[in-house]
Amino acid sequence: MTRAVPRRFYDAGALEVAPQLLNKLLVRRSLAARIVEVEAYGGADDPASHAYRGMTRRNSTMFGPPGRLYVYFTYGMHFCANAVCGPAGEAEAVLLRALAPVSGLDEMRQGRHQGVRRLDDHQLTSGPAKLCQAFGIGADDDGADLVTGDRALRLVDDGVAPPAQPGVSGRVGIRVAADRPWRFWVPGDRNVSVNRIS
DNA sequence: CTTTGGATCGTCT
DNA sequence: GACGATCCAAAGG
Numbered sequence: 358m359t360r361a362v363p364r365r366f367y368d369a370g371a372l373e374v375a376p377q378l379l380n381k382l383l384v385r386r387s388l389a390a391r392i393v394e395v396e397a398y399g400g401a402d403d404p405a406s407h408a409y410r411g412m413t414r415r416n417s418t419m420f421g422p423p424g425r426l427y428v429y430f431t432y433g434m435h436f437c438a439n440a441v442c443g444p445a446g447e448a449e450a451v452l453l454r455a456l457a458p459v460s461g462l463d464e465m466r467q468g469r470h471q472g473v474r475r476l477d478d479h480q481l482t483s484g485p486a487k488l489c490q491a492f493g494i495g496a497d498d499d500g501a502d503l504v505t506g507d508r509a510l511r512l513v514d515d516g517v518a519p520p521a522q523p524g525v526s527g528r529v530g531i532r533v534a535a536d537r538p539w540r541f542w543v544p545g546d547r548n549v550s551v552n553r554i555s
Numbered sequence: 556c557t558t559t560g561g562a563t564c565g566t567c568t
Numbered sequence: 569g570a571c572g573a574t575c576c577a578a579a580g581g
Contacts, residue, residue: 396573405573415566433563435574452573471576486574530573 362512364504367423371397371442371449376541378440378451379519384511385492388464390456390482391517394542394549396528398439400448404533408448418500419448426510428489428499435486438494440503440512454529454540456482457548458491465491479547520544 362381367374375397382389398406400419407416407429418427419441427439427450439450458465458481465481469490482488489495494510501508524542527535529551542549 398573407573410567413567429573430565431572432574433565433572435563435572437573439573454573484574528573532572 359513359515361504362514364424367440367442368444369442370447371399371451372539374440374442375451375539376523377519378453378512379523379541379543380517381519382459382513382515383453383456383488383492384513385509386461388461388492389459390465390488390491391459392453392455393457393546394453394455394540396452396454396541397539398450398452400443403537405528405531405535405537406448406450408450412448416448419450421445421500424502424504426494426498426501426503426508428494428496428501430496432486436489436495437485438489438498452485453488454485455542455546455548455550456488456491457543457546458482468493483548484550524549 375395378392378395381392400408403409408419412420418425422445423441425441427441428436430436439452441450443449458478466476482491498508501510503512520543524544525538526540528540
């Protein structure tokens with residue numbers, strides 16, 4: 358059975374919500390994929406967070422109510438997506454780093470028409486920018502409500518529990534506070550983006 | 556197999 | 569004006 362993830366799920370801080378997000382499903386129309394890797398980002402207390410230096414036009418969704426999607430543009434060509442957590446104003450969020458495709462693989466493959474070579478299933482959503490390409494997530498989806506599905510993006514629970522003992526490591530791709538063990542993944546899943554442990 | 560560099564531009568200093 | 573919560577292809581061992 359499948360049920361929507363309720364608003365109160367996001368009330369806790371990002372560090373608490375992040376591992377609970379593992380094995381939940383991201384759904385958009387006929388597309389569905391299981392969350393297998395995430396990272397927690399704090400607010401004013403986390404130097405690696407976009408919210409560290411206060412609210413700006415770019416990060417304002419982080420400062421809003423929980424349960425919404427914070428989408429940002431980076432490296433001149435990539436989007437990444439986060440689930441906003443905690444009370445409004447705290448500006449905490451969980452970055453979706455990797456998914457395991459469940460349905461709609463052909464459409465995901467189309468969204469990711471990059472090079473000429475054929476992509477294996479486990480390469481469709483195995484990275485924060487890749488999963489946005491596969492799901493067609495862009496600037497228009499910043500602020501999307503994951504509970505009401507106002508942009509067709511929802512998080513649902515199909516009964517698969519989060520792993521009792523998730524993989525844990527420092528966060529990827531940041532320079533400051535990289536030692537905080539705030540990255541979590543489903544052990545053994547082939548879609549996890551980085552397999553180095555540190 | 557690992558390492559490196561290019562792409563590409565909105566955001567903040 | 570510098571730099572990213574990245575990805576990919578090409579070069580190197």
